[in-house]
Structures are given as C-alpha cells and as structure tokens.
Amino acid sequence: MNPLLECNALSKRYGNVTALSDINLTLERGKIVGLLGPNGSGKTTLIKLINGLLVPSKGQLLINGTAPGTETKKVVSYLPDKTYLNNWMKVKDLLNFFEDFYYNFDKKRAYDMLEKLHINPNDSLKTMSKGTKEKVQLILVMSRNADLYVLDEPIGGVDPASRDYILDTIISNYNENSTVLISTHLIADVENVLDEVIFIQNGRINLQSSVDDIRMKEGKSVDAYFREVYKC
Ligand SMILES: Nc1ncnc2c1ncn2[C@@H]1O[C@H](COP(=O)(O)OP(=O)(O)OP(=O)(O)O)[C@@H](O)[C@H]1O
DSSP states (O other): OOOSEEEEEEEEEETTEEEEEEEEEEEOSSOEEEEEOOTTSSHHHHHHHHTTSSOOSEEEEEETTBOSSHHHHHHEEEEOSSOOSOTTOBHHHHHHHHHHHOTTBOHHHHHHHHHHTTOOTTSBGGGSOHHHHHHHHHHHHHTBOOSEEEEESTTTTSOHHHHHHHHHHHHHTSOTTOEEEEEOSOHHHHGGGOSEEEEEETTEEEEEEEHHHHHHHHSSOHHHHHHHHTOO
C-alpha cells in the first residue's frame, strides 16, 4: 500500500523566496499530526501543495501514490486559514452545498456537531462571530469521510472553552485509517491530542517524532520543547 502522504525532495519557491527546501516526509495512516513552526516557516505552503493550490518548484508530493488533483481532492478534506464560504449563506444551505459537492459528506454528523455547539442551522454566516464561523467551517470539513484532514490553524479564533470540544470533535470524527494534519501555534492546547509532531523552520523539516518520544527523551512537553528549539 502506498503511504498516505509522501514528499520527495519537495521544494517551493515564490520568485526569490524559498518557502520549502528539499523536504522529505512520509505520513502514515491513523495519526493526528501537528505541523509546528514559527511564522513564515512554510506550513501554509506545504498545506497548499497538499491541496493542489500550488505546484512544486522541484521534487514530488504524492497522496495515496497520486499527485494532487481531482482524485486526491476526493480524499483530502481541507480547512484553509482564511474563510472562503459565502457570508450570506445559512448554515443549513452550506450543509446542502457540501452534500452536493462531496460524495463522502455525512450530513447527519454535521447536524449532530452543530447541535452540540449550539449553532442554529438557520443562521447565516454574516450574523455570526468570527469564532462561530470557524466552528461551522471545521464542522463542514470534519463531516467528510476523508483519508486526510488538513487543518490550517483550526482553533485560532475559538475561545479556550470551545477548543477542547473542537479537539474532541476532531478526535472522534476521524477513523483509524485516516490522518489529521493540524498546523497551529497553540501547541499547549493541542498537544494532548497529537500522536506525532513535525517541526519546520526556514522551509526545512527539523524533526518528525512521536509526542511520546519527545516527552521521554527531552523530559518536557512538546510546547516547552518547541519554545526551547525556536527561542528568539
Ligand atoms: N504568495 C507569496 N509570495 C511570496 N512569498 C510568499 C508567498 N506566500 C508565502 N511566502 C513566503 O514563503 C515563506 C513561507 O510562508 P508560509 O505562509 O508558508 O509560512 P507559515 O509557516 O504558514 O507562516 P505563518 O505561521 O505566519 O502562517 C515566508 O517567507 C513567506 O513570506
């Protein structure tokens, strides 16, 4: 079986700026993986390459053995760092839209999550706070039965009390054959749900490790270790 995600000598340049440099990376199935790095380290660039929104300057990126395209978009569920949904749409219309668009969208799961987060399906996005909009987007993304969920800053605008529920939602809505890749700066909030972390800096991967290994070898949390490695 092909790895879920494989990057071979992957590089991406924007003009003179090298955003990713010669990255080799493999992601297995059934893991929750944190993509962690300081501002400008290349996280969003990698995520956009996974989603076929950018093309590599050099090297290769494969999902289930296939380059990003129509086939991989069926199995990758993506939460971008910026909203792309129409503000005038009601939540229930968005659910119908996703159901039409994605054969693997589970509308019942989405309604269950909305209820638990006290979000009214008849509300339109334009009436919602930033954090509630983010919750709606995450619900849409996590309600697909995907192989790979790619979440770019999923809890950035959400209050601390809701973060735990959202993280629980992420854990309980992926199955053992799928993987969740989460890019975030809120390491302390997410590290308890992570199996693995990838540290990225200046477009290079410094470390790919299980969270347990970091805690055992370094004797500290991932958050404390990250602060030590990236100390300014
Ligand atoms: N469209 C672009 N044109 C030119 N340079 C870009 C573009 N997008 C990103 N970059 C540069 O590429 C590098 C990586 O950026 P990227 O957005 O991938 O980082 P990031 O780790 O997601 O950062 P952050 O945590 O701040 O969101 C940075 O130096 C950034 O300035």
